[in-house]
Amino acid sequence: MNRSGYLKAAAVVMALFAIGLVGYFAFSAAFPDGLERVMEDNGLEESEPFYTAPLSYGEDYWGALLAGLAGFAITFGLVYLYLRGMKARNKA
């Protein structure tokens, strides 16, 4: 397996998802998703969460865009560091 293949693949995936994120409103809809809809149909409300997270997905376009970027960075960073650490421990 060559390295350039992975780089190319990573670039493609990143470009696809970048288009998706910036076009957030074009694809996104304010309607409930599958599970929320089922809860609504059955008259269930979401109760107070047991734990309150520091960030949310944002209330508007810019909030969502920022949340998306933050999520992208956090996820990339954590998975990258975790897997690198995994590899390092393997070698040790």
Add this chain to the structure above:
Amino acid sequence: MGEVDTHIPDGLMDPIVVGAGWALALPIIALAVYRLKKNLNERAVPFMAILAAGIFVAQMLNFPVAAGTTGHLIGATLAVALLGLYGGIVVMTTILVIQCLVFGDGGLTALGLNLLNMAVVAPLVAYGVLRITRKGLDNWNGIGVPLAAWTSVLTAALFCGVQLALSYSLSGGSYGIEALLSIPTMGIYHAMIGVGEAIITTGVVLFLSRVAPETMEFGMRAKEAKA
């Protein structure tokens, strides 16, 4: 546009069901981590991280399906097709944990159930369908990827439906939704959402199969190159 919250929240399911979710999900995730550690391809690490980040973002993008309902990608089939079963489970787990702890998507107690449905059941079903179709259809995966995507979403949703039903009967109605309602409605909405998952997953896999086929665990080529 209000709250975007897509996973099982706290207080929806019976505590016994919640506990069972953790008990079932954790050992399988631990096994996946162990197996991935043994077989990790170092060159794939940045790609895996990008893919995980990409799926995180994709889960935020809701597309309308029908009847005032939306769906969004789970991404399990995409992760499994590109990274294999263990990589897929580990990537999906990381995404769900970050969504829960950092963005409050899905309850902290319900995380075990969300992990079970989307990081364990969905990747296992996707992997099973991809394996069977690759073997059964003379190495031709054209049907495998969309079928795996659709089936994995539907199965994960039905698991959630069963968990709602179990919660309802265990708690005598204080938690969950009764089986006759929860299972069909989760099934019907997600049978539609699964079509979106199939289209997006197939598109990405098809595209990557062309530009970087060597990165695929389950690519869409007419013939797998046999080593």
